[in-house]
Amino acid sequence: MRFYNTLTRRLEEFREIEKGKVGLYTCGPTVYDFPHIGNNRAYVFEDLVKRFLIHSGYAVRHVMNITDIDDKTIRKASELGVPLSAVTQKFIDAFHADLRALNVLPADVYPRATEHIPEMVGLISQLLEKGFAYEKDGSVYFSIGRFPNYGRLANVEPESLKLGAAVSADEYEKEAVQDFALWKGKKPGEPSWPAPFGEGRPGWHIECSAMSMKYLGPHFDIHMGGVDNIFPHHENEIAQSECANGVAFVNFWLHCQHLIIDGQKMSKSLGNFYTLSDLLGKGHAPMAVRYLLIATHYRKLLNFTLEGLEMAAQALSRVKNFVFSLKNVGTEGEADAELAAAVQASLAAFQKNMADDFNVSGALGEMFDLIGKVNPRLNALSRADAANLLGYVERVNSVLGILEPDDQGPLDAEIEARIALREKARREKDYARADEIRAELKAQGIVLLDTPAGVKWKKE
RNA sequence: GGCGGCGUAGCCAAGCGGUAAGGCAGCGCUCUGCAAAAGCGCUAUUCAUCGGUUCAAAUCCGGUCGCCGCCUCCA
Numbered sequence: 001m002r003f004y005n006t007l008t009r010r011l012e013e014f015r016e017i018e019k020g021k022v023g024l025y026t027c028g029p030t031v032y033d034f035p036h037i038g039n040n041r042a043y044v045f046e047d048l049v050k051r052f053l054i055h056s057g058y059a060v061r062h063v064m065n066i067t068d069i070d071d072k073t074i075r076k077a078s079e080l081g082v083p084l085s086a087v088t089q090k091f092i093d094a095f096h097a098d099l100r101a102l103n104v105l106p107a108d109v110y111p112r113a114t115e116h117i118p119e120m121v122g123l124i125s126q127l128l129e130k131g132f133a134y135e136k137d138g139s140v141y142f143s144i145g146r147f148p149n150y151g152r153l154a155n156v157e158p159e160s161l162k163l164g165a166a167v168s169a170d171e172y173e174k175e176a177v178q179d180f181a182l183w184k185g186k187k188p189g190e191p192s193w194p195a196p197f198g199e200g201r202p203g204w205h206i207e208c209s210a211m212s213m214k215y216l217g218p219h220f221d222i223h224m225g226g227v228d229n230i231f232p233h234h235e236n237e238i239a240q241s242e243c244a245n246g247v248a249f250v251n252f253w254l255h256c257q258h259l260i261i262d263g264q265k266m267s268k269s270l271g272n273f274y275t276l277s278d279l280l281g282k283g284h285a286p287m288a289v290r291y292l293l294i295a296t297h298y299r300k301l302l303n304f305t306l307e308g309l310e311m312a313a314q315a316l317s318r319v320k321n322f323v324f325s326l327k328n329v330g331t332e333g334e335a336d337a338e339l340a341a342a343v344q345a346s347l348a349a350f351q352k353n354m355a356d357d358f359n360v361s362g363a364l365g366e367m368f369d370l371i372g373k374v375n376p377r378l379n380a381l382s383r384a385d386a387a388n389l390l391g392y393v394e395r396v397n398s399v400l401g402i403l404e405p406d407d408q409g410p411l412d413a414e415i416e417a418r419i420a421l422r423e424k425a426r427r428e429k430d431y432a433r434a435d436e437i438r439a440e441l442k443a444q445g446i447v448l449l450d451t452p453a454g455v456k457w458k459k460e
Numbered sequence: 461g462g463c464g465g466c467g468u469a470g471c472c473a474a475g476c477g478g479u480a481a482g483g484c485a486g487c488g489c490u491c492u493g494c495a496a497a498a499g500c501g502c503u504a505u506u507c508a509u510c511g512g513u514u515c516a517a518a519u520c521c522g523g524u525c526g527c528c529g530c531c532u533c534c535a
Contacts, residue, residue, distance in 0.1 A: 226535030
């Protein structure tokens, strides 16, 4: 498989460091607010990459950090007048709830910054000893002038960095404006930890360096995040990690583009700031959201609209209907060799598209192609054919994650009984009674399908 | 100022040198007691625009127009 490596700005064939294994680090949330749909795009994309790696036979070790100490979490806690942990725990729970709803596979570890202060202090000490960092007024800064490769990931020249308002507003003293804080000296009212270089708290960037190193080692395969993380966050991670360890940090950097809402940047003032729970509250299905989020290539800006969400839901139902039909095939018989070959070819084409920089649209196209080919001969299918096709859908879905396992449960006896009553009424031409039962079931979210092969039902 | 991206049917979206995937919507049809659901069929001589390279270009090169992102804590 190949994908676009931000570090080299080229499509590169993926090569793992240790055969068959992948060390994966994804930048997790800063837990000062509810995750919004844009955050979710990044998480879902990262999940897609991870699922495809697993699908391709790799053993993936996935680490996703949780930033539970930074300017924003501190500010929030102080605004609300509650302990930091009270704020962060609430949003950590919300974060996990979203991931579950979106069918995102859990990471192996979710390290929290506040639980890794000693590792960070140790890393900063190393950087101080090696002369890559300096203390000033109780804070410690990284000296980017000491790292010749600084700016490689973001493709920027350190000297050319625009010095904007944020720099002049910085309350900490630095030698060079581009230098960034590794450790921020204690300020009144802020949480702090002891350190050889003075009481204080860690800067944001050092968290990820310390935690990725602890769980994945100094050199690992893939690091992902949103495009906004490229500079300065990931650039700084590289600088810190490589200076401390003296080895290359990460081989492949993958960055997910942002999404916009109705053609405009998401912002609270415009009122287009969706969270997943907003959408679910309006009756949208989480799997439709997931479908929409993955259907646009990850390096393209995604224009998120409610109309698009409806379209995604419809497309998804085509897949669900296909699965439903397959589960209702009842004909005995041999498996069709030609069909089996078509299934094989489709799966290979699906994988080929995914292996080409995660071309989900192309991969989905292959899947729908097969569905379109099979649908006309649904009635001629044998059980063996259906099982083969269901296996195909399962394989594809192990990557896409758009079908929930309980989409079609076992037949419920109560529902079956109601259907039998309706059939009896129909036979007796008591259509009023039959329609009544149909309406009742519909109200329970059960849709009846009167097919030539008898009545079938499914959940809406 | 610096770095970068995009413009393909009503909408979403692949294709990246060999003659326009797929999804949604729409229209027609099949099935049906009627519906619903589902299924089937149809729907871009053309890829913002102008010019160039080539036997061949949506795909490569140059110009123009339009839209957008990032440049210190925002996924």
